[in-house]
Amino acid sequence: MAGLSAVLLKDLKLELRSGQSTIALVALSLLILVVLVFALGNEGVRGPEGAAGALWVALVFAGTVGATKALLAEGENGCLRGLVISPVDRATLFAAKMMAAAIFMAIAEIAAVALMVLFFNLEFDARLARIVPILALGIVGFAALATLLAAVSGRTRAADLLMPILAVPMFVPALIAGVKASAGVLAGRPLSGLQAWLGILVAFDIIFVVSGYLLFEQVARED
Amino acid sequence: MSQVPVRLRGLAKSYGLKPVLRSVELEIAPGGCVVIVGDNGCGKSTLLRTIAGLSRPSGGEALLFGEEAWRLAGPMRQRVGVLSHQSFLYPNLTARENLEFYGRLYGVPKVGAAAGRWLERMGLAAVSRARVGTFSRGMEQRLALARAMLAAPEVLVLDEPFSALDGEGTTLAVALIKEAVAQRTAVAMSTHGRPPLSGFEFKTLRLVAGVLKPAALDEAGREAVTGARTGLAGSVDGGTVGGFAQRPEA
Structure with missing residues (x-):
């Protein structure tokens, strides 16, 4: 636990100092929402499904940038190597990096939800509270997947290109489930009526977290 | 501890089809110090990375x-x-924050005090609150040495420890290595030429074509005696070296 908290607190301190990831994520989320609002145009399309789609597109792109930045920051001065040969086991390192990415994504998502309400003419009401667990599941799953893939792609010269190519297709099933569940909630349906979609999200969270936990050691080590 | 801290047995390393290390044999006992010299690109860093587990x-x-x-x-x-x-x-992160972070990872007790002592020792106390990004290469190397030694390790793997250091920094680094050896730390290090070590026994080996050979260097760092044996480099125990050229004083 000492290793996990040391790495996580170090990441948060670095982020507070530079603000690089959070600013990039919030700006990217804003840009995506603005583009989609103008692209969707009339009020009919800009309903719950449009809002949910915009929110999850923002989540995926923000998560891709956030996880890549969180891990690439370790590339400076070979810091990732310093962590890999430290007494902290690699699974704990994965957990710390995943939690840092999830926190950065959550901050971006808070901003994205506020902007979604404004741009899509929604209300700040109970429906927003019900979307929180859905987004939380999405954030955990995507943070786990993106952290693992950032470690893979970080070993190549085309890290920025490789990351979305790998991450987005693998996340598609969870993305569909997240969009459907979010749209249902924004349309006023209770969470109990969306169990099938939530089940898919939970299943993919388990797959991504367990895969990352088991594979990070292999990925982080040099050949 | 009865286990030999560092032991290489038939160590080989290739990148693709290109062999870098071929059947390297080496043992370093507690208090032993081995200096690996060699030309650029001969594989010194690869050897030390492999010893370090990287x-x-x-x-x-x-x-x-x-x-x-x-x-x-x-x-x-x-x-x-x-x-x-x-x-x-x-x-x-600042110099102090870096040391405290690594101190926590390595379970160093009273990490704040330990970091303070090391900053003082390395002549970096005045810049302990400055970010490492503002440091010169030499200052960064001093701090990196402190980071490596912070947890009083039993094995030290040092790749070019005198790189970028000025005269004072080099003297300091030599003193630290000498202290570590005196405390029975096994040290494996590399340098381009003649290591500026003195006051304790160490063994110099040259890495040639992926094989460690015994080497004695003259003042200019050139090989004075060329070892004929290849592969097996023998063992080092507190400077007691079997079968190879050794220099009690550099």
Whole structure:
């Protein structure tokens, strides 16, 4: 636990100092929402499904940038190597990096939800509270997947290109489930009526977290 | 501890089809110091990375305390200090924050006080609150040395420890290595030429074509005596070297 908290607190301190990831994520989320609002145009399309789609597109792109930045920051001065040969086991390192990415994504998502309400003419009401667990599941799953893939792609010269190519297709099933569940909630349906979609999200969270936990050691080590 | 801290058995390392290390044999006992010299690109850093567990051997074994270095368990890693070409320091953290962070990872007790002592020792106390990104290369190297030695490791792997250091820094680094050897730390280090070590026994080996050979260097760092044996480099125990040229004083 000492290793996990040391790495996580170090990441948060670095982020507070530079603000690089959070600013990039919030700006990217804003840009995506603005583009989609103008692209969707009339009020009919800009309903719950449009809002949910915009929110999850923002989540995926923000998560891709956030996880890549969180891990690439370790590339400076070979810091990732310093962590890999430290007494902290690699699974704990994965957990710390995943939690840092999830926190950065959550901050971006808070901003994205506020902007979604404004741009899509929604209300700040109970429906927003019900979307929180859905987004939380999405954030955990995507943070786990993106952290693992950032470690893979970080070993190549085309890290920025490789990351979305790998991450987005693998996340598609969870993305569909997240969009459907979010749209249902924004349309006023209770969470109990969306169990099938939530089940898919939970299943993919388990797959991504367990895969990352088991594979990070292999990925982080040099050949 | 009965286990030999560093033992290489038939160690080989290739990148693709290109062999870098071929059947390297080496043992370093507690209090032993081995200096590996060689030309640029001869594989010194690869050898030290493999000893440190950063790289997996293509053949043979690199053992630390009797376990394979590349999959050494977390608690065992507490006993190994590594200085690489890269400093492993975060540019956006201060010198003190960097040492405290690594101190926590390595379970150093009273980490704040320990970091303070090391900053004082390395002549960096005045800049302890400055971010490492503002440091000169020499200052960063001093801090990286402190990071590697912070947890009083039983094995020290030092890749070019005198790189970028000025005269004072080099004297300081030599004193630290000498202290570590006196405390029975096993030291494996590399330099381009003649190591500026003095006051204790160490063994110099030259890496040629992926094989360690015994070497005695003249004042200019050239090989004065060329070892004829290849492969087996014998063992080092507190400077007691069997069968190879050794220099009690540099």
